[in-house]
Amino acid sequence: MNFQIPIGPQHPALKEPIGLRITVEGEIIRDADIRLGYNHRGIEKLAEQKTWIQNVYLTERICGICSHSHTTCYVQGVEKLMELETPKRGLYIRMLISELERIHSHLLWLGVAGHEAGFDSFFMYVWRDREIVMDILETISGNRVHYAINTIGGVRRDLDELQVKRILDSLEVLRRRSQYYLNLGTTEPSFVARLARVGYLSREDALSLCAVGPTLRASGVPMDVRKDDPYAAYDEVPFEVCTAGTCDVLGRTVVRIKELFQSYNIIEYLMKNLPTGPIAVRAPRRAKPNEVVSRYEAPRGENLHYIKSNGSDKPERLKVRAPTLGNYAATIKMLKNGFIADVPLIFAAIDPCICCAERAVALIDARTGQEKIMSLKSLKELSLKVSPTTTRKREIEWPL
Amino acid sequence: MKIGVFIPELIRHLFRTPATVDYPFKKLEVPKSFRGSPYLQPELCIVCRACERDCPAEAIEINTVKEEEKIFSLVIYNDRCIHCAQCVDSCPTKAMQMDEKFEISNFNRHNLKMDWEFVRAAVKPKAENKS
Amino acid sequence: MATVNTLIYLIIYPGLLFIFLYSTFVEWYDRKLYARLQNRMGPTHTGPSGLLQPIADFFKLMAKEDITPERADKTMFAALPPFGLAIVSTAMLLLPVWNYSLEQSSLTSFNGDIIVLLYLLSLPTFIFFLAGWSSTNLFSTIGGARVLTMLFGYEVPLFLAVLSPAVLADSWRLAEIAAFYRQQPALALVNLLGFIIALICVQAKLERTPFDIPHAETEIVGGTFTEYSGKKLAVFRLMLDVEMVVAAGLIATVFLGGFPGGPILGLINFIIKTLLVVFFLSLIRATTSRIRVDQVVSFAWKYLAPLAVLQLLIVIIVKGLIS
Numbered sequence: 134m135n136f137q138i139p140i141g142p143q144h145p146a147l148k149e150p151i152g153l154r155i156t157v158e159g160e161i162i163r164d165a166d167i168r169l170g171y172n173h174r175g176i177e178k179l180a181e182q183k184t185w186i187q188n189v190y191l192t193e194r195i196c197g198i199c200s201h202s203h204t205t206c207y208v209q210g211v212e213k214l215m216e217l218e219t220p221k222r223g224l225y226i227r228m229l230i231s232e233l234e235r236i237h238s239h240l241l242w243l244g245v246a247g248h249e250a251g252f253d254s255f256f257m258y259v260w261r262d263r264e265i266v267m268d269i270l271e272t273i274s275g276n277r278v279h280y281a282i283n284t285i286g287g288v289r290r291d292l293d294e295l296q297v298k299r300i301l302d303s304l305e306v307l308r309r310r311s312q313y314y315l316n317l318g319t320t321e322p323s324f325v326a327r328l329a330r331v332g333y334l335s336r337e338d339a340l341s342l343c344a345v346g347p348t349l350r351a352s353g354v355p356m357d358v359r360k361d362d363p364y365a366a367y368d369e370v371p372f373e374v375c376t377a378g379t380c381d382v383l384g385r386t387v388v389r390i391k392e393l394f395q396s397y398n399i400i401e402y403l404m405k406n407l408p409t410g411p412i413a414v415r416a417p418r419r420a421k422p423n424e425v426v427s428r429y430e431a432p433r434g435e436n437l438h439y440i441k442s443n444g445s446d447k448p449e450r451l452k453v454r455a456p457t458l459g460n461y462a463a464t465i466k467m468l469k470n471g472f473i474a475d476v477p478l479i480f481a482a483i484d485p486c487i488c489c490a491e492r493a494v495a496l497i498d499a500r501t502g503q504e505k506i507m508s509l510k511s512l513k514e515l516s517l518k519v520s521p522t523t524t525r526k527r528e529i530e531w532p533l
Numbered sequence: 534m535k536i537g538v539f540i541p542e543l544i545r546h547l548f549r550t551p552a553t554v555d556y557p558f559k560k561l562e563v564p565k566s567f568r569g570s571p572y573l574q575p576e577l578c579i580v581c582r583a584c585e586r587d588c589p590a591e592a593i594e595i596n597t598v599k600e601e602e603k604i605f606s607l608v609i610y611n612d613r614c615i616h617c618a619q620c621v622d623s624c625p626t627k628a629m630q631m632d633e634k635f636e637i638s639n640f641n642r643h644n645l646k647m648d649w650e651f652v653r654a655a656v657k658p659k660a661e662n663k664s
Numbered sequence: 665m666a667t668v669n670t671l672i673y674l675i676i677y678p679g680l681l682f683i684f685l686y687s688t689f690v691e692w693y694d695r696k697l698y699a700r701l702q703n704r705m706g707p708t709h710t711g712p713s714g715l716l717q718p719i720a721d722f723f724k725l726m727a728k729e730d731i732t733p734e735r736a737d738k739t740m741f742a743a744l745p746p747f748g749l750a751i752v753s754t755a756m757l758l759l760p761v762w763n764y765s766l767e768q769s770s771l772t773s774f775n776g777d778i779i780v781l782l783y784l785l786s787l788p789t790f791i792f793f794l795a796g797w798s799s800t801n802l803f804s805t806i807g808g809a810r811v812l813t814m815l816f817g818y819e820v821p822l823f824l825a826v827l828s829p830a831v832l833a834d835s836w837r838l839a840e841i842a843a844f845y846r847q848q849p850a851l852a853l854v855n856l857l858g859f860i861i862a863l864i865c866v867q868a869k870l871e872r873t874p875f876d877i878p879h880a881e882t883e884i885v886g887g888t889f890t891e892y893s894g895k896k897l898a899v900f901r902l903m904l905d906v907e908m909v910v911a912a913g914l915i916a917t918v919f920l921g922g923f924p925g926g927p928i929l930g931l932i933n934f935i936i937k938t939l940l941v942v943f944f945l946s947l948i949r950a951t952t953s954r955i956r957v958d959q960v961v962s963f964a965w966k967y968l969a970p971l972a973v974l975q976l977l978i979v980i981i982v983k984g985l986i987s
């Protein structure tokens with residue numbers, strides 16, 4: 134007997150709205166379908182109305198967890214457009230925050246994986262230790278989530294000796310705890326039983342479906358933007374790209390924990406070799422007409438921003454390809470022939486960040502069920518047709 | 534595979550004080566450089582409008598009250614503010630500052646509005662950059 | 665006098681009031697313990713150290729809106745929670761705390777009551793299945809199916825494990841089994857394997873991690889309870905608490921020598937021993953992650969059932985040796 138279960142848009146396993154239609158036969162999944170668009174926020178359009186500097190804070194809000202990834206990706210692009218030379222110290226601090234963010238994101242994921250598998254004690258312990266990283270981030274940047282440390286041409290806050298020492302000290306604890314979680318996660322029988330051989334994605338499938346990040350690396354493909362196309366100062370820092378050959382959720386877990394250790398090493402290197410000098414250069418208000426693509430290895434995979442300038446103080450177009458979008462096709466492949474019980478785990482294993490990936494606009498006719506994809510141009514025309522005279526109002530009392 | 538690898542850790546923590554902070558009953562400390570809400574020191578403001586222009590949330594509004602007496606008003610709509618501190622960075626005279634308050638929730642968003650009416654500071658400050 | 669006694673039995677002890685207070689206390693104990701094992705605080709603010717939190721939760725749920733799905737089997741849907749509570753409360757009466765005398769059998773303690781108790785403990789499982797089935801929600805239906813699938817896994821090992829001490833004691837009466845092991849405490853050690861198996865099976869029966877599959881929140885929302893709300897959910901939750909007390913009491917009677925000593929001492933014994941069993945149950949809950957329903961069945965038949973048979977064999981051999 135086949136029937137369809139709707140997982141989402143509202144479901145306890147999902148932290149953000151997305152629709153998974155799952156066709157099951159008993160407990161076995163026969164088909165899966167992903168429906169996006171419950172949380173489209175129009176960020177790209179909004180970016181066209183904000184100045185270069187305002188957009189730094191806007192891109193930060195694309196994602197709550199990789200907030201630094203999106204700003205760095207954007208800021209790197211804009212720096213290229215404006216032909217700015219970011220000072221070394223600024224780059225190092227930027228990389229420090231990226232790695233801290235990677236640690237906090239991977240620890241967060243580890244906890245979530247535990248929770249999805251019903252292993253709540255693991256979840257609680259991992260998240261308790263994640264607080265160490267959060268506290269460091271808060272002392273450096275002044276906020277736990279939206280660090281707002283990037284600015285065009287560098288970073289906004291400097292590190293002092295005390296902070297450097299504190300970071301190095303807490304690395305000790307983090308290393309020890311991560312080692313413990315690596316042991317625990319790969320030896321606790323009930324947990325391993327849930328992770329091993331679940332959500333299989335072969336190397337060929339991973340490549341042909343354009344998976345990114347730890348999902349790709351867990352299928353044995355050593356692909357990492359930090360190595361392949363080094364940005365900031367990653368070419369100076371020694372580190373390894375972690376892979377796993379098991380192609381399942383357990384592999385993805387192991388890859389993430391191994392990456393934690395690489396991040397600790399990177400941070401240690403950065404802190405020991407912190408160059409002196411200024412942390413930022415002054416940025417102009419305008420950028421010459423040009424276009425640029427900026428790549429960044431976010432904790433979830435490759436993040437890509439395309440920025441086009443037209444000589445004004447605002448971008449003409451900002452296109453964001455968040456890593457999660459690259460993993461959706463692979464997710465469907467992984468879900469097929471699995472158990473219903475594995476849906477949350479498989480889906481969580483790509484570390485989905487759903488709102489970040491909401492970009493396309495598909496219109497579905499409610500009566501006929503026909504789908505239609507609209508181009509930006511026709512959408513613009515439509516909006517002009519609907520309200521031809523509306524201009525942006527500033528003075529209106531905001532909570533309408 | 535080991536059965537019950539987690540047990541020693543669990544038992545050890547049974548007799549420790551919990552890691553949780555009993556938050557609303559015990560207050561938390563924020564670090565020194567915490568980004569709270571922006572506020573104005575009106576005696577320093579030269580009404581250059583840099584903060585108004587750079588604020589990504591359009592939370593700052595500067596109005597002229599009396600042109601000839603150089604009286605201006607500056608409103609910070611704290612309900613819209615995203616606490617990014619860009620206004621602090623943009624301000625050439627350090628008239629804009631961040632406090633360290635974090636428990637600022639309110640039942641009515643209009644109560645979060647802060648405004649100042651002041652005479653424009655006369656001194657022309659040296660172009661002083663924070664970075 | 666007899667009427668007064670009956671009334672006291674019914675309402676105060678071991679009647680509803682005691683059942684309510686003690687089962688909520690056990691829930692608090694379980695929650696607090698689980699939290700402390702995870703380095704958290706657990707309930708803190710309702711009553712001293714949050715003791716009253718389960719009661720507050722119960723009354724809060726009682727006051728909430730009670731929704732019955734349009735397409736549900738309404739009579740069944742509404743009748744199941746009180747019915748389930750009644751079943752587990754009846755089972756509670758059979759625990760030999762002080763309402764028995766060893767010499768003669770009575771309504772609450774008779775030859776064969778261990779079978780009746782096990783049977784009464786099986787019924788809640790069917791109640792859950794019916795609850796899932798009658799709410800007609802997709803998630804509930806899957807939950808209901810999982811309840812039954814799991815039942816096939818753990819029920820046989822549970823029966824084997826609980827009955828083997830009875831075989832050794834040569835009695836089908838709980839009070840006598842307990843008395844037998846009190847006289848020969850060394851023999852209780854023979855049942856160690858059975859004790860562990862029974863703990864695991866009871867964990868599965870109570871649907872707690874690693875066996876919380878029928879209402880695995882991240883997979884099938886509330887599972888069997890998805891459509892339940894308000895009073896009915898409150899009664900269901902109370903029922904689960906009482907079931908936990910009864911199951912802990914059963915294990916304590918059969919494996920830990922029961923609750924001797926008349927009303928006061930017996931009660932203290934009862935509390936200490938059930939809390940000990942609940943401690944083990946909480947520890948299992950904290951140590952493991954939820955497994956899949958197919959893994960439950962294969963685990964039960966690959967490991968639990970053979971081990972339970974082994975336990976039975978040991979018991980038979982030991983019995984042959986001592987007699």
Ligand code: SF4
Pocket residue numbers: 571587588589590591592593609613614615616617618619620621
């Ligand atoms: S902190 Fe940011 S959002 Fe708030 S007023 Fe200043 S610039 Fe605007």
Ligand code: SF4
Pocket residue numbers: 573577578579580581582583584585595623624625626627628629
């Ligand atoms: S607060 Fe600072 S930036 Fe804003 S108008 Fe006054 S002087 Fe200019």
